[in-house]
Amino acid sequence: MKNWTENExxxxxxxxxxxxxxxxxxxxxxxxxxxxxxxxxxLVMFAYITIALMQGLSRSSNIMVRI
Numbered sequence: 301m302k303n304w305t306e307n308e309x310x311x312x313x314x315x316x317x318x319x320x321x322x323x324x325x326x327x328x329x330x331x332x333x334x335x336x337x338x339x340x341x342x343l344v345m346f347a348y349i350t351i352a353l354m355q356g357l358s359r360s361s362n363i364m365v366r367i
Contacts, residue, residue: 309315321329
């Protein structure tokens with residue numbers, strides 16, 4: 301098509317075309333595209349919670365030792 305429009309298409313002619321995807325195809329494409337983002341965010345949240353809990357446990361053990 302590109303070759304025809306550049307070389308063989310008459311000057312008086314204009315060609316237009318469009319392509320559409322179905323809604324389900326677009327939703328599926330978006331869902332798979334966001335899996336990486338979701339996994340990274342869950343890993344960051346897990347690391348944050350783990351660090352916060354470890355700091356909380358170390359503080360509570362320091363309090364018990366002082367008592």
